Amino acid sequence: MNIYRPSLAVIEKINQETRDTRTFTLRFLDDDIREKYKFNPGQFNMISIFGVGEAPFSITSDPDAKGIFEHTIRMVGSVTNAIFKLREGDIVGVRGPFGKGWPLDEAKGKDLLIVAGGIGIAPLRPVIYYTIKHRDEFNKVEVLYGARTPGDLLYVDEYDQWKQAKNFRLLLTVDAVPKGVKWDHRVGVVTKLFEDMETKPDNSIVLVCGPEIMMKFAVKGLLERGFSKRQIYLSMERRMKCGVGKCGHCQIGSKYVCKDGPVFSYDEVEPLPDKIV
Amino acid sequence: MGRVLILSIEEVKNLLEKLLSRYKVYGPVKAKDFWKFEEITNPDEVDLGYISTMLPIKKYFLPPFETILHVKLGEDKEITIKEPEVNEKCVLFGVHPCDLKAILLLDKVFLDELKDPYYLKRRENTIIVALNCTAADEYCFCTTFGAGPFAKEGYDLVLTNLDERGYVLEVGSNKGEELIKAMGFAEVSDEYRETILKRKEEILRKMESEINQKRRIPNVEKLPELLAKNFNHKVWESMGKLCLACGSCNLVCPTCYCFNVVDKFSINLREVERIRTWDSCLLLEFAEVALGGNFRRERLARFKQRIYHKLSYFIEQYGEFGCVGCGRCIRWCVRKIDPVKIVGEIMEKPVPLS
Numbered sequence: 068m069n070i071y072r073p074s075l076a077v078i079e080k081i082n083q084e085t086r087d088t089r090t091f092t093l094r095f096l097d098d099d100i101r102e103k104y105k106f107n108p109g110q111f112n113m114i115s116i117f118g119v120g121e122a123p124f125s126i127t128s129d130p131d132a133k134g135i136f137e138h139t140i141r142m143v144g145s146v147t148n149a150i151f152k153l154r155e156g157d158i159v160g161v162r163g164p165f166g167k168g169w170p171l172d173e174a175k176g177k178d179l180l181i182v183a184g185g186i187g188i189a190p191l192r193p194v195i196y197y198t199i200k201h202r203d204e205f206n207k208v209e210v211l212y213g214a215r216t217p218g219d220l221l222y223v224d225e226y227d228q229w230k231q232a233k234n235f236r237l238l239l240t241v242d243a244v245p246k247g248v249k250w251d252h253r254v255g256v257v258t259k260l261f262e263d264m265e266t267k268p269d270n271s272i273v274l275v276c277g278p279e280i281m282m283k284f285a286v287k288g289l290l291e292r293g294f295s296k297r298q299i300y301l302s303m304e305r306r307m308k309c310g311v312g313k314c315g316h317c318q319i320g321s322k323y324v325c326k327d328g329p330v331f332s333y334d335e336v337e338p339l340p341d342k343i344v
Numbered sequence: 345m346g347r348v349l350i351l352s353i354e355e356v357k358n359l360l361e362k363l364l365s366r367y368k369v370y371g372p373v374k375a376k377d378f379w380k381f382e383e384i385t386n387p388d389e390v391d392l393g394y395i396s397t398m399l400p401i402k403k404y405f406l407p408p409f410e411t412i413l414h415v416k417l418g419e420d421k422e423i424t425i426k427e428p429e430v431n432e433k434c435v436l437f438g439v440h441p442c443d444l445k446a447i448l449l450l451d452k453v454f455l456d457e458l459k460d461p462y463y464l465k466r467r468e469n470t471i472i473v474a475l476n477c478t479a480a481d482e483y484c485f486c487t488t489f490g491a492g493p494f495a496k497e498g499y500d501l502v503l504t505n506l507d508e509r510g511y512v513l514e515v516g517s518n519k520g521e522e523l524i525k526a527m528g529f530a531e532v533s534d535e536y537r538e539t540i541l542k543r544k545e546e547i548l549r550k551m552e553s554e555i556n557q558k559r560r561i562p563n564v565e566k567l568p569e570l571l572a573k574n575f576n577h578k579v580w581e582s583m584g585k586l587c588l589a590c591g592s593c594n595l596v597c598p599t600c601y602c603f604n605v606v607d608k609f610s611i612n613l614r615e616v617e618r619i620r621t622w623d624s625c626l627l628l629e630f631a632e633v634a635l636g637g638n639f640r641r642e643r644l645a646r647f648k649q650r651i652y653h654k655l656s657y658f659i660e661q662y663g664e665f666g667c668v669g670c671g672r673c674i675r676w677c678v679r680k681i682d683p684v685k686i687v688g689e690i691m692e693k694p695v696p697l698s
Contacts, residue, residue: 069427069461071412071618117415117423118609118616143634158421306633308605308623311458315602315623316630318653319639321660340575341631341639341649 070311073115073160074100079135081155084221088141088186089151090127093161094134101134108193109168109302109330113310114138114150115160122146123307123325125190126164130197139189139221165310166329169194169274170300178207180266182285184257184277188212188221190302190329191276199232206234209266213240213257213281217250238263257281258288268293274330276302279343286333286344299333301344347521348537349529352510356503359513360387362527363435367471370404371437372397384437392438392505395481396670400443400598401436402450405466406622412462412605413618430465438475439499441492442484442670446598447472448498452662453601471519474499478547483671485559485684491668493551494544504544512540561687564665568656570694571687575648579689584644586679591624593650593673593681599658599666600650602630625649651683 080092095101106112106126115121122144128137142151153159171194179198183191191210198208210229214220220239230237238260240253253259257277266273273294275285282301289299305317305324317324320339322331336344351359363369364384372394373382379394381401416424447467454463477486477493486492495502500520504512513529515521532540561567594600604623607616623630626647631640640646658666667683674682 070458071461072425072427075423075425117417117618118607118613120607121605121618147634156421158423160423160425304633305639306631308603308620312456313453313458313460313601313603314605314620315625316604318649318657320652321657323661340652341645343639 071162071309073113073121073162075158076161078153078155078157078159081153084139085219087143088139088219088221090137090139091150091153092128092135092137093159095161096158104136104164106130106136106164106193107168108171108197109190110164110166111190111310111329112136112138112161112163113165113307114146115162116146116149116153117160119149120146121160121162121308123165123310125302125329127189127192128196129200130193131200139186139192141186162310166325167327169302169330170272170332171197174272174274175204176270177205178266178271179205179209180264180271180273181208181210181212182257182260182273182275182277182289183210183212184281184285185214185219186221187275187277187281187302189276191274192222194274195229199229199235202233206270207236207266208232208234209236209238209264211238211240211257211260211264213242213260213277215242216245217241217248218245236265256284258284261288261292268295268298271298273299274302275299279304282344296334296337297332300330301333301336302329303331303336303342303344304329347515347524348532348540349513349524350506350510350532350536350540351503351513351529355529356392356511357387359527360384360390360437363437363471363473363523368432368434369437370401370434381436390438392475392503393479394438395479396440396484396672396675397443398596398672398676400446400596400670400672401439402446402598402601404434404436404470405447405450405463406454406601406603408622410462410620411617412620413616415616415618417614417616427461430462430469432466433469433471435471435473437473438503439472440475440477440670441495442486442668443598444472444474444495444498445486445489445491445668446670449599449658449662449664449666449668450601452664471500471523472498474502474516476502476504476548477551478505480551480555480558481671481675482558483675484555485561485669485671487552487555488559488561488564488669488684489665489667491670493555494548504547506540506543506547509540509543512544559671559684561684562691567665567687568659570690571652571656573695574690575652577690577693577695579686580644580648583681583686584642584647586681587626587643587647588679589626589628589643589646590678591626592676592678594624594626595622596672596676597654598668598670598672599654600624625653651686655683655687 308314312326371390414426454460654667
């Protein structure tokens with residue numbers, strides 16, 4: 068199999084999440100590929116819009132779902148602009164899944180703290196699906212999620228279901244609330260929610276994803292609260308052209324984000340150069 | 345394998361002639377004021393006295409521009425993807441040991457568990473006739489990394505110039521053995537073989553000491569730790585200011601493998617070529633992400649990235665130094681920035697190692 072050859076997938080559904088973000092539900096055209104396709108929460112696909120290019124996107128759907136997978140995409144560049152012009156029924160190219168996902172095996176039997184900023188919730192949504200479905204494998208699950216405004220929050224329709232799960236807490240915050248919008252949660256950056264959280268450093272794993280500057284302050288706050296560098300995991304974002312450790316673009320120091328990551332423990336990330344976190 | 349032959353210069357030309365009758369052959373050719381690897385049509389075009397070509401032979405395994413997919417966008421959303429075929433069988437004639445070693449390092453990147461199909465095909469289809477170095481210039485420092493002046497592995501055949509006695513030809517692979525069998529060169533006596541190999545050994549020692557005296561990084565095994573501790577050494581800042589971030593070093597480097605991928609539409613918007621091109625970590629866009637984010641916006645960060653990758657990160661990634669000491673990045677740098685000198689300055693006044 069040629070590592071650069073994408074498989075074709077059809078867009079089954081497009082869901083407008085916020086003004087600049089949509090979730091695309093994809094299905095491989097080939098039966099065999101569709102049957103065999105499996106991913107771990109935190110892994111990514113390379114999505115091709117032929118004629119425009121290819122870019123990495125984290126997979127955001129339920130890892131147990133058969134036959135389909137989803138990507139939540141924000142319109143920010145040339146490939147995402149082209150993706151936003153697509154309609155249900157259109158065909159894209161997909162290579163993947165690639166990379167090392169979240170350490171769910173390590174998290175089993177422990178409390179799980181999820182800290183997400185903005186579209187950083189996307190690669191963590193598979194973890195939320197997984198922990199709810201396999202509720203007995205984990206202790207407390209606590210999700211701290213921050214966005215710019217209430218209108219920028221993703222997956223709003225699913226919060227009730229999340230909160231109904233046993234021993235599952237969802238804490239929300241936004242940077243600002245526009246006039247006339249009702250908001251019963253915190254206002255401020257996501258680290259504000261540390262004041263309300265119940266998860267303690269003992270027997271817990273923390274998964275963090277968001278803009279690198281947000282991850283920097285999240286890590287700082289967690290370390291101050293006694294969490295260790297080894298129990299904090301981050302998903303890193305870098306330019307990628309191949310996804311398979313060849314093109315060299317995603318390297319940070321000696322790490323390839325595409326194959327050694329995108330999920331790293333903070334312990335691994337801390338000594339690396341050319342980063343904000 | 346293990347066969348040793350002696351070839352006069354005429355016989356070397358015969359060998360080339362025979363190779364030319366069966367394969368496409370690329371070899372070192374003198375250009376105006378530099379050498380380049382080029383297709384050979386006549387044995388006399390080859391200059392076996394060359395020191396170093398401007399571009400390394402990576403261009404034959406990872407071409408500067410290469411279509412990796414042909415895509416046809418048909419009516420009614422039909423998409424057909426075709427992979428280009430790589431069929432050319434060729435000989436690289438007169439490859440110096442540093443450049444050969446560089447290919448063995450690129451193998452680690454492109455032929456790991458996820459194999460690059462185009463690189464693999466070209467590696468399989470290429471015969472390498474190495475040429476041990478019996479001359480070096482002031483930029484060569486292959487001995488630092490054990491990449492030269494004589495090749496240790498990876499060749500099908502290897503030649504060593506013994507002056508008036510001609511060239512020693514040694515076989516390094518089954519492919520090489522097959523080739524030689526067909527040529528009908530006379531075997532040498534066991535006694536003469538001993539003499540020749542002794543002479544070869546003498547030349548190797550002489551070349552090693554000559555290169556070591558001219559240019560060398562001492563205590564190279566301590567280099568990764570030294571560099572790790574001296575990431576903020578003042579020499580970086582001054583060199584980073586000198587660097588123009590032009591990316592020439594990336595292009596001439598035999599181990600720089602980074603590539604970009606771009607899609608090109610045909611004029612009727614029905615066909616797409618997905619093309620990969622050499623890329624350069626010295627260029628501003630290399631580490632740029634969406635919304636203008638850039639993790640190596642500073643020129644100094646990009647300058648350090650290349651040198652640290654060669655002398656430190658590559659070891660962590662692939663177990664060996666990512667530099668073969670070919671000297672090209674110094675030879676072709678418009679500012680004559682010299683990594684060996686940078687390392688020397690750090691060694692002179694390092695942040696103390698624990």
